[in-house]
Amino acid sequence: MTDVIDPNEAPRRTSKPARTSIGGHELKPSTLMMGYGYDPVLSEGSLKPPIFLTSTFAFPSAADGKHHFEGITGKRPGGADGLVYSRFNGPNQEILEDRLGIWDGAEDALAFSSGMTAICVLMMAYVSQGDVIVHSGPLYAASEGFVSKVLSKFGVTYVDFPAGASGEQMQAVLEKAREQAESQGGKVAMIYLESPANPTNALVDIEAMRKARDTVLSADCPIAIDNTFLGPLWQRPLDHGADIVVYSLTKYVGGHSDLVAGSIAGARKWMDPVRMLRNTMGGICDPNTAWMLLRSLETVELRMQRAGENAAKVCEFLRQHPKVERLAYLGFISDARQQDIFDRHCTGAGSTFSLFIKGGEAESFRFLDNLSIAKLAVSLGGTETLASHPAAMTHLSVPDERKAALGITDNLVRISIGIEDPDDLIADFEQALAKV
Numbered sequence: 001m002t003d004v005i006d007p008n009e010a011p012r013r014t015s016k017p018a019r020t021s022i023g024g025h026e027l028k029p030s031t032l033m034m035g036y037g038y039d040p041v042l043s044e045g046s047l048k049p050p051i052f053l054t055s056t057f058a059f060p061s062a063a064d065g066k067h068h069f070e071g072i073t074g075k076r077p078g079g080a081d082g083l084v085y086s087r088f089n090g091p092n093q094e095i096l097e098d099r100l101g102i103w104d105g106a107e108d109a110l111a112f113s114s115g116m117t118a119i120c121v122l123m124m125a126y127v128s129q130g131d132v133i134v135h136s137g138p139l140y141a142a143s144e145g146f147v148s149k150v151l152s153k154f155g156v157t158y159v160d161f162p163a164g165a166s167g168e169q170m171q172a173v174l175e176k177a178r179e180q181a182e183s184q185g186g187k188v189a190m191i192y193l194e195s196p197a198n199p200t201n202a203l204v205d206i207e208a209m210r211k212a213r214d215t216v217l218s219a220d221c222p223i224a225i226d227n228t229f230l231g232p233l234w235q236r237p238l239d240h241g242a243d244i245v246v247y248s249l250t251k252y253v254g255g256h257s258d259l260v261a262g263s264i265a266g267a268r269k270w271m272d273p274v275r276m277l278r279n280t281m282g283g284i285c286d287p288n289t290a291w292m293l294l295r296s297l298e299t300v301e302l303r304m305q306r307a308g309e310n311a312a313k314v315c316e317f318l319r320q321h322p323k324v325e326r327l328a329y330l331g332f333i334s335d336a337r338q339q340d341i342f343d344r345h346c347t348g349a350g351s352t353f354s355l356f357i358k359g360g361e362a363e364s365f366r367f368l369d370n371l372s373i374a375k376l377a378v379s380l381g382g383t384e385t386l387a388s389h390p391a392a393m394t395h396l397s398v399p400d401e402r403k404a405a406l407g408i409t410d411n412l413v414r415i416s417i418g419i420e421d422p423d424d425l426i427a428d429f430e431q432a433l434a435k436v
């Protein structure tokens with residue numbers, strides 16, 4: 001699809017000078033979030049970036065306009081060196097993209113109006129008719145649906161494998177996908193992972209997939225991973241062999257349940273085709289949302305640390321409660337292979353987990369309806385604790401056999417712990433369990 005895009009519509013960001021070290025000392029992301037990518041001198045000294053509400057950007061002179069377009073069209077090397085039009089980019093979104101890249105150690109990042117826009121544009125930028133996408137399962141339901149119901153209309157097929165697969169199993173899946181692609185006259189266009197999987201919390205071995213990709217396929221086939229559940233704090237997939245990291249910024253990064261946005265990040269060569277398609281289609285987040293995300297990024301480490309500590313305390317309480325059957329929490333992994341992946345890839349257990357209550361739907365609903373601090377809502381990663389019932393809500397339309405295979409039972413309650421006082425949360429869970 002990328003070859004039909006007019007290269008006239010592919011401006012690149014200019015790079016802004018920014019200090020990332022003092023002497024030989026590398027500055028941490030939490031420090032860089034307060035200033036990186038923004039120069040107050042350019043905005044009347046305003047300490048914080050203003051919100052730039054404009055659809056287009058004035059050229060200082062006709063010659064400057066020509067210079068921009070020479071860069072955009074490739075007549076002059078180096079790409080665009082200024083802003084042109086707000087479907088392509090704007091100052092707030094550029095600062096956001098610079099700062100998002102820092103968390104994952106990525107050369108480049110792109111912001112989108114939702115996590116799903118990021119995922120759809122990413123996939124469309126890489127697939128052509130006859131291609132195959134290999135993905136781990138389960139995926140976020142809309143991601144899985146985009147592959148199986150939308151891309152399939154354009155002759156793109158998929159092969160999926162369970163999140164916990166071993167390196168040998170991954171290699172076999174890639175071989176099968178390669179044969180499938182050859183029979184369709186296409187290629188394996190993308191390996192798409194999501195880890196941990198929702199709601200099982202099964203982890204994908206990114207390193208093993210990188211090895212399998214390098215053995216079976218060519219390095220032109222990118223490995224993308226949805227890092228929404230653990231990123232950007234507790235898992236940095238680019239360090240473990242992924243090429244592209246994907247986020248719903250709506251969750252932990254936005255962190256206040258008050259916006260919807262998404263992003264991808266990786267090496268510039270992986271971002272360029274996606275940027276070109278975003279330039280054509282639109283889908284970049286708006287300046288106000290970008291500004292709110294800049295504010296969110298200043299506290300993302302603090303918020304995630306606190307939520308993670310709270311979740312550890314709450315899960316310690318829940319695991320020994322007589323009305324609790326078990327927990328799927330990354331702090332209590334029982335499988336040795338999963339623990340090995342966790343030890344290699346993750347620096348924290350997160351704050352989103354599954355609670356299996358003794359009983360079924362009735363017991364789970366009684367628990368949910370009696371919570372008073374925790375709010376009854378889907379989504380995750382906000383400052384407030386949320387609880388939901390996947391079988392009756394997010395996964396209601398999933399066929400029963402698939403639900404059973406994924407372990408989505410009627411006694412499963414999904415919980416995302418926020419930054420409230422942990423003892424208050426425990427008191428709330430205790431009184432709600434008492435009513436079950």
Ligand SMILES: *Cc1c(COP(=O)(O)O)cnc(C)c1O
Pocket residue numbers: 114115116117140143194198226228229247248249250251260261262
């Ligand atoms: C929420 C979510 C998405 C979709 O993001 P939106 O911002 O809602 O479009 C994708 N992947 C995962 C893992 C999510 O939790």
